[in-house]
């Protein structure tokens with residue numbers, strides 16, 4: 272392999288691809304980043320950063336800047352739509368477990384911009400307008416083909432990290448199964464500058480709200496509240512996104528005489544899926560390309576950023592001479608976290624707040640109330656819901 276090609280090819284400039292490229296650069300490993308779009312995509316998607324992800328991002332010196340453009344959330348809540356708060360979790364109880372005993376509410380595109388600026392400073396080779404279509408590999412290296420405005424191009428390297436999102440072209444081109452299911456309901460989102468905290472005076476910045484008919488998530492980002500509710504799978508999407516339906520959804524949260532000002536609206540299907548394996552020879556899957564889950568718990572991007580640092584550490588060891596079977600350990604560690612922790616926790620959250628049977632609902636909300644009220648059980652629960660327990664579990668896997 273020529274020294275020019277002795278690099279990592281990162282596919283996708285989402286939060287995971289960008290973080291991977293910067294973590295590699297900080298470990299002295301060259302990479303080329305291929306991104307389908309002409310520039311970074313500024314979608315309003317992930318916004319919750321958990322403590323262990325913030326601990327990892329300390330390496331980039333970015334957390335203070337994220338807090339500056341975001342919000343520190345010291346608590347989060349389970350609520351009942353009718354009766355109000357059920358359980359408030361105080362992340363301060365994790366002070367001995369993390370450098371960041373709080374969540375940071377900051378839109379993922381803000382982190383992406385910070386990371387892109389660092390990559391540009393370092394001079395990392397970022398190629399926008401390169402949509403990867405296929406991968407070939409042999410004992411010496413790996414080559415991806417990408418379609419560009421000037422026709423197809425081939426890019427070679429030592430390994431590929433596919434961070435090209437849930438519909439990953441790399442994963443598909445390898446024929447890797449993406450096992451799991453799709454929820455029957457659609458997830459319907461509105462963002463508004465209406466200050467819900469002035470009416471629902473006891474809410475936190477992150478609230479999961481149980482209701483047998485229309486469960487709800489209320490999330491704060493600077494200047495906006497994001498409201499997420501379910502919609503029937505056979506809904507007419509255009510109709511739901513119409514002003515009339517968006518207004519009536521928001522009016523059900525807090526009725527008011529004036530219409531809501533709506534900053535963003537979207538509706539999408541949600542999946543719980545994990546790739547059969549995260550390693551395929553010289554190709555590693557990371558982020559949504561490897562695992563997707565429902566957003567109740569804010570774990571998708573967090574898990575992907577944790578994949579990125581795990582991979583960067585292993586590639587550093589391999590570039591220093593370690594056996595590349597180390598990458599099989601990446602698969603074992605991160606796949607188990609995706610299945611046992613992220614899929615399980617996010618699905619439980621969805622089940623609990625959507626439960627229709629009043630007895631079952633009462634029982635699980637009561638259990639949550641008791642968990643939050645006892646410091647030992649609250650800490651144990653938050654170690655899991657903040658993804659600290661799963662990071663620790665992964666570190667133990669050989």
Ligand SMILES: Cc1cc2nc3c(=O)[nH]c(=O)nc-3n(C[C@H](O)[C@H](O)[C@H](O)COP(=O)(O)OP(=O)(O)OC[C@H]3O[C@@H](n4cnc5c(N)ncnc54)[C@H](O)[C@@H]3O)c2cc1C
Pocket residue numbers: 282283284285286287288305306307308312315316317318319320379401402403404434435436437439440441460557558559560566568569570571572573574575
């Ligand atoms: C409403 C909502 C709320 C969410 N909230 C949270 C949250 O609070 N916390 C959390 O942790 N997660 C959250 N998530 C999940 C989070 O947004 C994703 O897990 C995260 O974006 C995954 O990052 P990624 O880089 O793996 O993939 P993506 O963000 O999908 O990025 C993939 C990139 O690859 C590019 N690409 C695609 N195909 C190709 C190709 N063939 N060649 C080159 N480039 C390609 C795409 O253009 C894109 O830029 C939320 C998701 C949604 C929808």
